Amino acid sequence: MSEHRYTLAVIVGSTREGRFAPVVANWFARHAADHPDFEVDVDVIDxxxxxxxxxxxxxxxxASFAKRVDQADAFVVITPEYNHSFPAPLKHAIDLLNTEWQAKPVGFISYGGISGGLRAVEQLRLVFAELHAVTVRETVSFALAWNLFDDEGRLRDPAPATTAADTLLKQLTWWAVALREARNVRAYGA
Known part of the structure; x- marks a missing residue:
């Protein structure tokens, strides 16, 4: 296994009935796993x-949930925006753990109405900062996402989202490798 190969946990943050999150998560997980420039194992945590x-x-x-989070080198959180925020089950899942998140990078893919879920992302940045995780700058945001995907979960116009996802993956890869190397040299002290 290459020293640059890492495990990316894709966290599907919505549990609402009729949710759109699996469409977005499946698109991104396929994209990340098949990308020729990034050596990544994808673990989808729904x-x-x-x-x-x-x-x-x-x-x-x-114990199973904690182990999956602990073994991840990086995270991508798939979140909708519900009432200008992110879903309560996502907050609860994040709050269940502490050290498992520390000194690891987190990226975001959001969706929602006209804001594309960006207000949820800004709030999640604060939560992860408190847990000593590093959030990357670039995001993938889908305004009115249900109009952007076809009935089989493919983007109608993949270029903008693919470009944004590639930038997100580049940043996550850099941070995942750098922070894993740092954790191997010295235990993180919060």
Whole structure:
């Protein structure tokens, strides 16, 4: 395994019935896994399956979730914008853990109405900063996302989102490799 290969956890932040998040997450996971310039293993953590409100410290399910987050070198959070913020199950899932997030990069892909979910992203940046994670500057944002994808989950015009996703992946790769090397040299101290 290359020293530049890393594990990217894609966190699907919506659990709402009828959610659009899987369409966006599947597009990005395929793009990241198949990209020729980035050596990445993708782990999709769907909060609808994880069910963070049901996780209890000490349970097997909690340990599994914590291990997946701990083993990730970087994260991409897929978030909608609900009422100018991000979903409560996403906040709960983030708050369940602490050291597992530290000294790792986080990127964002958002979607929503005309704002494209960017207000949710700005709030998530504050949350991850408190957890000593590094958020990358570039994001992928889909305004009125349900109009941008076809019935099979493909982008009607892939160029803008693909370019933004590639920039996001470049930044995440740099930070993932740099921070993993730093953690290997010295334990992170919060």
């Amino acid at each position: 909060l609808d399956t994880v069910r963070p409100y049901e996780l209890r410290h000490g349970s097997e399910e909690y």
